[in-house]
Amino acid sequence: MGKYILEMRNITKTFPGVKALDNVNFRVIPHHIHALVGENGAGKSTLMNILSAVYPHGTYEGDIVVDDEVCVFRSIKDSEAKGIAIIHQELALIPSLSIAENVFLGNEQTDKGLIINWDKTRTKTIEMLKKVGLDERTDTKIKDIGLGKQQLVEIVKALAKDVRLLILDEPTAALNDKDSDHLLDLLVDLKAHGITSIIISHKLNEITKVADEITILRDGATIETLVKGVDDISEERIIKSMVGREIVDRFPKRQNKIGDILFEVKNWNAFDPLDSEKQVIRDVNINVRKGEVVGIAGLMGAGRTELAMSLFGKAYGTKITGKIYKSGEELDLRDVSDAIAKGIAYATEDRKTAGLILIDDIKRNITLSSLHSLRKKSMVIDDNLEIKVGEEYRKKLNIKSSSILQKTGDLSGGNQQKVVFSKCIFSDPDILFLDEPTRGIDVGAKYEIYTIINELVEKGKSVVMISSELPELLGMCDRVYVMNRGMIVGELKASEASQEKIMQFIMQSNKEVLK
Amino acid sequence: MKRIKSLLRGNIRQYAMIIALVVVVVIFEFLTKGILLKPLNISNLIQQNAYILILAIGMLLCILTIGNIDLSVGSVVGLVGALSAIFVLKLNMPIWISIVLSLMAGFLIGAWQGVWIAYIGVPAFIVTLGGQLIFRGLTMVALQGTSLAPLPTSYTFLAAGFVPDIANIEGINLLALLFGAVASILFIINEINKRRSKKKYNFDVPSIGAFLFKLFAITAVIMAFSYALALYRGIPTVLLIVVALVLIYTFVTDKTIPGRHIYAYGGNPKAARLSGIKTKRVLFWVYVNMGVLAALAGIVFTGRLNSATPKGGYGFELDAIAACFIGGASTTGGIGTVVGAIVGGLLMGVLNNGMSIMGVSIDWQQAIKGFVLLIAVGFDVISKIKSKV
Numbered sequence: 001m002g003k004y005i006l007e008m009r010n011i012t013k014t015f016p017g018v019k020a021l022d023n024v025n026f027r028v029i030p031h032h033i034h035a036l037v038g039e040n041g042a043g044k045s046t047l048m049n050i051l052s053a054v055y056p057h058g059t060y061e062g063d064i065v066v067d068d069e070v071c072v073f074r075s076i077k078d079s080e081a082k083g084i085a086i087i088h089q090e091l092a093l094i095p096s097l098s099i100a101e102n103v104f105l106g107n108e109q110t111d112k113g114l115i116i117n118w119d120k121t122r123t124k125t126i127e128m129l130k131k132v133g134l135d136e137r138t139d140t141k142i143k144d145i146g147l148g149k150q151q152l153v154e155i156v157k158a159l160a161k162d163v164r165l166l167i168l169d170e171p172t173a174a175l176n177d178k179d180s181d182h183l184l185d186l187l188v189d190l191k192a193h194g195i196t197s198i199i200i201s202h203k204l205n206e207i208t209k210v211a212d213e214i215t216i217l218r219d220g221a222t223i224e225t226l227v228k229g230v231d232d233i234s235e236e237r238i239i240k241s242m243v244g245r246e247i248v249d250r251f252p253k254r255q256n257k258i259g260d261i262l263f264e265v266k267n268w269n270a271f272d273p274l275d276s277e278k279q280v281i282r283d284v285n286i287n288v289r290k291g292e293v294v295g296i297a298g299l300m301g302a303g304r305t306e307l308a309m310s311l312f313g314k315a316y317g318t319k320i321t322g323k324i325y326k327s328g329e330e331l332d333l334r335d336v337s338d339a340i341a342k343g344i345a346y347a348t349e350d351r352k353t354a355g356l357i358l359i360d361d362i363k364r365n366i367t368l369s370s371l372h373s374l375r376k377k378s379m380v381i382d383d384n385l386e387i388k389v390g391e392e393y394r395k396k397l398n399i400k401s402s403s404i405l406q407k408t409g410d411l412s413g414g415n416q417q418k419v420v421f422s423k424c425i426f427s428d429p430d431i432l433f434l435d436e437p438t439r440g441i442d443v444g445a446k447y448e449i450y451t452i453i454n455e456l457v458e459k460g461k462s463v464v465m466i467s468s469e470l471p472e473l474l475g476m477c478d479r480v481y482v483m484n485r486g487m488i489v490g491e492l493k494a495s496e497a498s499q500e501k502i503m504q505f506i507m508q509s510n511k512e513v514l515k
Numbered sequence: 516m517k518r519i520k521s522l523l524r525g526n527i528r529q530y531a532m533i534i535a536l537v538v539v540v541v542i543f544e545f546l547t548k549g550i551l552l553k554p555l556n557i558s559n560l561i562q563q564n565a566y567i568l569i570l571a572i573g574m575l576l577c578i579l580t581i582g583n584i585d586l587s588v589g590s591v592v593g594l595v596g597a598l599s600a601i602f603v604l605k606l607n608m609p610i611w612i613s614i615v616l617s618l619m620a621g622f623l624i625g626a627w628q629g630v631w632i633a634y635i636g637v638p639a640f641i642v643t644l645g646g647q648l649i650f651r652g653l654t655m656v657a658l659q660g661t662s663l664a665p666l667p668t669s670y671t672f673l674a675a676g677f678v679p680d681i682a683n684i685e686g687i688n689l690l691a692l693l694f695g696a697v698a699s700i701l702f703i704i705n706e707i708n709k710r711r712s713k714k715k716y717n718f719d720v721p722s723i724g725a726f727l728f729k730l731f732a733i734t735a736v737i738m739a740f741s742y743a744l745a746l747y748r749g750i751p752t753v754l755l756i757v758v759a760l761v762l763i764y765t766f767v768t769d770k771t772i773p774g775r776h777i778y779a780y781g782g783n784p785k786a787a788r789l790s791g792i793k794t795k796r797v798l799f800w801v802y803v804n805m806g807v808l809a810a811l812a813g814i815v816f817t818g819r820l821n822s823a824t825p826k827g828g829y830g831f832e833l834d835a836i837a838a839c840f841i842g843g844a845s846t847t848g849g850i851g852t853v854v855g856a857i858v859g860g861l862l863m864g865v866l867n868n869g870m871s872i873m874g875v876s877i878d879w880q881q882a883i884k885g886f887v888l889l890i891a892v893g894f895d896v897i898s899k900i901k902s903k904v
Contacts, residue, residue, distance in 0.1 A: 312789075313791075315788065315789060335791075335793065336788060336789060336790070336791045336792075337791035337792070337793060339791070340790075340791040341791075346789065348786075348789060353783070353785060353786075354783075354785040354786050354789055355786055355789070356783065356786055357778075357779055357782035357783045357786050357787070357849070358782070358783065359782050359783075359849050359850060360778070360779070360782050360849075364775070364779075368775070368779055368786075368787070368790040368792070369790040369791050371772045371775055371776075372772065375772070379771040379772045379773060380770055380771050380772075381770055381771060381772060381775065383712070383770070384712065387716050391716070403717075403718065405718060423790065427791075
């Protein structure tokens with residue numbers, strides 16, 4: 001065996017308009033736990049998706065070398081044949097099937113041909129469940145066990161395929177601390193049994209605890225690899241490396257006058273609609289002033305989207321409690337149309353599945369929220385007026401398209417986002433919640449989006465901006481709230497905010513929960 | 516040439532179905548040795564298919580909402596037909612009251628299913644499959660297993676009658692001709708207005724030659740059609756009902772807020788909800804509407820048959836669903852037009868009628884109709900894949 005179990009050499013991956021990975025080099029020593037860290041969008045998941053052939057050979061540049069041999073991975077089967085298995089954040093288990101059935105799914109234990117040998121399946125499953133310390137019957141259904149145990153089943157599933165290199169993408173993001181600890185101990189244990197793992201995580205405390213090596217990615221490039229026992233691997237050191245970039249002038253300047261408090265939320269609580277025991281938003285208090293851009297920072301799963309949507313006419317959540325005030329007046333928003341009528345707009349983070357009607361044209365998408373303002377009489381839409389509105393927004397927001405009759409499904413991401421913005425702005429809101437407004441958009445279009453936001457606040461509107469890109473929040477916001485585990489864990493003015501401070505707030509609150 | 520191609524591509528589904536309808540008509544005109552387009556048979560065709568066309572309009576709205584279908588409409592036709600016959604024959608109610616009560620029954624049936632589908636969240640497939648059994652069963656209970664007949668002529672007038680002529684000229688019906696002329700003029704004015712407003716906003720319009728050809732072709736069809744009606748007994752009453760429904764529903768789906776909400780919901784329910792559309796309410800009213808139209812179809816069908824039978828309306832849901840899909844509605848919702856559904860319904864109707872005249876047995880008719888449905892939707896799916904590449 002060579003020095004490295006895995007080498008990824010000069011990997012470059014381009015998506016339309018974006019270079020997700022730029023000449024990345026990544027080496028893993030056998031029988032180590034290797035951590036891969038970086039901000040959201042730094043390219044960690046892309047890199048692992050290349051390794052597990054989610055992006056097959058030929059869609060990227062560079063080489064994957066396993067045991068000193070250059071490999072061509074055309075499908076997940078190829079990478080599995082080399083003993084590489086990836087466990088995604090979204091678990092790939094089938095809830096209605098049993099543990100044993102899931103473990104051997106696609107890898108069924110057969111006698112001859114197509115007949116499954118259930119005895120063999122069960123015995124093998126029992127054996128492996130013991131190995132990972134999971135005390136469950138093999139015929140228990142996946143939906144009846146908790147997330148922590150499901151994660152273990154995923155690992156068992158990988159072990160069943162004789163895995164040598166296990167990749168875990170944010171394995172502990174959704175786990176409680178006991179389950180997280182158990183999982184990390186298991187990784188250390190597997191290491192002793194000769195299984196190498198790569199762990200992608202935001203929880204730096206966990207990484208410093210178990211990782212032998214830490215590779216840091218930033219903006220699609222490898223920054224450095226820190227080795228335990230050789231380099232300083234303190235959290236501060238890692239954070240510095242993760243975010244340490246100079247902010248060049250990527251953000252347009254604005255002259256906004258910040259006025260009185262326009263919008264205020266008091267003691268806001270919400271629960272998961274699918275699991276009404278699980279509290280997603282805890283006691284949130286925030287306020288937004290007139291003409292202000294307020295950011296909400298946080299990691300994935302911190303509850304930012306859930307907060308914004310629950311405020312937007314209870315579009316998310318159940319058992320919602322708390323109070324919303326606008327211009328000092330309490331609002332009772334029963335549904336989305338109430339929220340829109342009261343001057344609130346929400347631009348979703350997921351424009352394709354929840355923001356646009358892709359089979360409809362630009363103008364029909366723009367006017368959808370505010371058809372009543374196009375009325376000729378009672379329920380009849382004034383076509384001419386609708387066309388005028390469509391043209392107006394197409395020009396104003398510079399939506400690049402053949403005409404307002406072009407289907408939004410055929411537009412680029414940036415232009416789709418401009419249509420979503422147009423829809424929000426046309427409903428004439430006083431406050432706009434913009435959820436990941438620049439996700440998946442190239443740099444030029446980002447600048448345009450920022451300019452639109454600036455124009456809005458210059459006109460006296462208020463903007464709440466949710467973003468996983470910290471530089472964007474720092475560049476655009478007058479004030480930033482930091483959110484973690486459904487709570488507001490910090491508040492920073494633009495002048496005092498920094499990426500380190502935001503990350504520290506998050507790490508601090510994680511530590512408090514650990515205690 | 517490029518422009519023609521791009522225009523054709525945008526409307527290929529609608530044009531394809533109209534072309535298919537014309538081709539089928541021509542083929543059957545030939546195969547039936549000219550019987551298909553005889554004035555008597557044209558009137559027949561309309562009266563035979565009116566209730567399917569009425570159902571297809573309601574069904575289209577259901578299908579527009581994420582491809583939901585209503586499997587219960589055949590049974591609702593049967594039940595409402597039975598109820599209206601009971602109102603008239605057993606309870607001796609005046610015709611208009613029994614019609615109003617029958618439509619209200621349809622409203623209640625639609626509301627019942629709408630609550631289950633929209634507010635309780637049971638899949639439409641299940642609710643309406645249940646409805647199919649429930650309402651068929653109730654039809655049999657109401658009729659106690661036998662038929663109710665005959666109905667008074669004032670009742671059957673709606674389905675089998677003709678609008679009285681305004682003048683008394685031997686051999687030709689003046690009202691039908693007048694009707695055709697007015698329809699042609701209104702059509703031409705409407706088309707010119709549409710073209711003018713499109714030009715005003717610099718949208719692509721077909722060349723003036725193509726435009727004039729279209730005006731000429733459709734006007735010619737309308738006039739030929741009304742001439743054929745005039746040669747027989749004039750305008751069937753039920754044609755007025757269908758034309759009125761087509762105009763009303765085209766207007767509602769095209770030009771009004773509720774119509775837009777239906778398309779938006781079918782196009783992307785999540786985005787529609789986040790745009791402030793009360794999606795449950797949309798779904799509820801679509802099924803109420805279906806109930807009312809199914810009731811109307813029940814009244815028309817019973818009048819045409821001149822009796823209410825326990826098996827009345829059996830299998831109609833499938834014809835109505837097929838009409839919508841043949842007419843270009845998408846199985847996933849959000850795409851489809853009222854006119855498309857009518858064209859689809861007519862295509863099925865001409866197939867039925869033509870094959871019956873030719874003496875094709877009912878079993879072969881079924882098989883051929885199934886095949887046509889498959890080809891039509893298959894063609895649609897393939898053309899969609901191609902346009903993506």
